[in-house]
Amino acid sequence: xxxxxxxxxxxxxxxxxxxxxxxxxxxxxxxxxxxxxxxxxxxxxxxxxxxxxxxxxxxxxxxxxxxxxxxxxxxxxxxxxxxxxxxxxxxxxxxxxxxxxxxxxxxxxxxxxxxxxxxxxxxxxxxxxxxxxxxxxxxxxxxxxxxxxxxxxxxxxxxxxxxxxxxxxxxxxxxxxx
Numbered sequence: 001x002x003x004x005x006x007x008x009x010x011x012x013x014x015x016x017x018x019x020x021x022x023x024x025x026x027x028x029x030x031x032x033x034x035x036x037x038x039x040x041x042x043x044x045x046x047x048x049x050x051x052x053x054x055x056x057x058x059x060x061x062x063x064x065x066x067x068x069x070x071x072x073x074x075x076x077x078x079x080x081x082x083x084x085x086x087x088x089x090x091x092x093x094x095x096x097x098x099x100x101x102x103x104x105x106x107x108x109x110x111x112x113x114x115x116x117x118x119x120x121x122x123x124x125x126x127x128x129x130x131x132x133x134x135x136x137x138x139x140x141x142x143x144x145x146x147x148x149x150x151x152x153x154x155x156x157x158x159x160x161x162x163x164x165x166x167x168x169x170x171x172x173x174x175x176x177x178x
Contacts, residue, residue: 043081045174050063079155098146
């Protein structure tokens with residue numbers, strides 16, 4: 001049978017552990033490491049899913065004001081993560097999100113915002129995309145948005161669109177490490 005002193009010490013140790021646990025959780029979620037409030041972390045990066053609809057350029061400006069840029073998709077895992085998140089955030093097929101890919105400099109030469117060319121083995125175009133359709137805008141479609149899966153192969157969620165069309169957007173920045 002424990003003495004009153006042993007019970008008090010056990011409760012005190014438990015209280016101390018709970019306080020240390022709460023402080024650690026606060027540090028992990030509020031910084032200095034991790035992502036800012038409203039951002040989601042995955043693979044060392046932070047993602048912000050904006051539900052405000054604006055042009056590609058306005059969306060990019062908004063991302064940059066938040067310390068990031070429109071997302072650059074570097075691998076299959078990132079595409080899967082983003083697709084999974086979008087499935088929860090889209091209301092219908094046309095409810096799409098801008099990403100940081102464009103062929104505005106040269107038609108058919110797709111570049112990420114950092115200037116790197118699209119790796120064709122890591123492209124996730126929906127069937128019949130990109131199509132540079134000119135019916136809605138005679139200038140064509142030079143910006144890319146991500147939406148619902150289309151086609152026989154999984155993860156085919158990219159669609160080119162004219163850059164002034166209002167869409168939601170995905171921002172990306174590196175997670176804080178110190």
